[in-house]
Amino acid sequence: MISATAPEDRFRLIYAGNFEHLLAYALRRVDQPADAADVVAETFLVAWRRHREIPEGGEARLWLYGVARRVLSNHIRGGVRRERLGVRLRQRLAAPTAPDPGSEVPDRLTVRAAMARLGDLDREVLMLTIWEGLEPREAAAVLEVSPAVVRTRLSRARARLRELLGDDLGPPGHVFDVLAAPVPEEGR
């Protein structure tokens, strides 16, 4: 590795340690997978331009999620897409790949549809907690609210989701463990 200045090395480490997490964050929140490339590219561009502000250690990821959240909000409002940055990433994410049969089983779609009906902040608290695996304190840092608010919202989101899902789902522990890919039956 070529020597470089400490801030540059630090940024590379931050990128390496967080790229996948940020990509996952973006993919979970955009309609078209290719759009996640714009969110990731813009987020890390902001981070690069403000690298002196990125906190140390694990807090860096929370800071990046916070930036990504604002980027995503601009994206949803129709913010200008960066044409130059992340073209290759966009192409790779847009490339047709073998569909993951597990991602589209009806019950999963039902859950996502129910989550879509939650309030924005409630849904985000739920996603940060369960999909990103953040503690209430960490989710609070991303959302710039107090941990108490996160706990309240989380509790409310769970209750509302339970209500929305109602009887739509089969018994827990059964439906979501099925092998969704078609498996040839023996003897055929």
Add this chain to the structure above:
Amino acid sequence: MTDEQLDRVIRNADPYRAEVIGQLDGAGQTLLEEIMSEPSTRRPLMRRLVTAVAAAAVLTTALGVTAVLRNHQSAPSSDASGSSGASASPSEEPQVSASGAIRYSAMVLQAAEKNPRLLIKESGWKVGNVYDFVEREGSIEFHNGDRRLEMNWYRAEYYDSYYKDRLDVSKPKPATVDGLPGFLFTYSYGDWAIQLKPNGDSFVELRSSGTWTQAQFDRTVSTIKQVDVQTWLAAMPPEVVTADRADAAADKILADVPLPPNFDRAKVAALGTNSPYHFGALVTGLVGCGWIAEWERARKAGDQAAVRKAADAMKSSHHWKVLNDMNDGGDWPEAFWEVSDKIAAGKDPVGYQDWLGCSR
């Protein structure tokens, strides 16, 4: 459903699949390189490498037009600038008129008229690093005790992007610098940025660091004045390599450096205004890029003798005086040598264009 069961249901509905990472085929790394080649506060990659010299390269000459003009008059003699044999065209060189004032080339003046420079007129300020001051871009640092003020010029086309970015820093507050309108952003107390609206085809952003009070910042900013290029260049300390000093400075640097075929010496004159370290990096960068291009050409052509010659030239960089002199000041020599060692070992120096600034 218990909370635990519900959470499992939600977790299973996560649309993200980790397999996607394996399908990116290096696109994540490409994005990183793209991002890091974008201008940041610290400028693109090559410039960042050379900015590791802040502590070592702080120049201590007090700002003062009179003092610097005096220095200009004792600037390198025509013998020195004429000895290169391949200097930039005479029309690009500044000349001393009968009255003793420096006259700069039409090209330099034209660029500067479009992009006025700023100077701090408050006493006690000194110029630190200056680099890459070309037509529309450049950085200059001023120091006064614990207080630092950096000014970065960017191309006007980046303004919207930078402005939007700073909106995440704080709410913008209208501000002016010598009558030029802009916005003040607060990173934290003592760490302020004033982003001026584009003026000509560039815009400038001022950023404070160190120990400031609000009153000190306001007072210093109120003394900043727009100046024309002659005044600005004249205010540079003698150590700074301005266009009129570039040829002589390059002669000194290149004295023990083998030049690649078709080395375009005129490019030296187009490097803008730079601190000595930065100038050394830019000049050796030009040489390195030339040798690597020759090495690649020769490899393609199967010209083994030329391949060896280019590799030997790059290997010799370990002994170049300029790089050894610069080694305590920053990381540029190490980066250069690492690329050189790859060439010497017959390995492709992937990404060297970025490292050495070959796209300039």
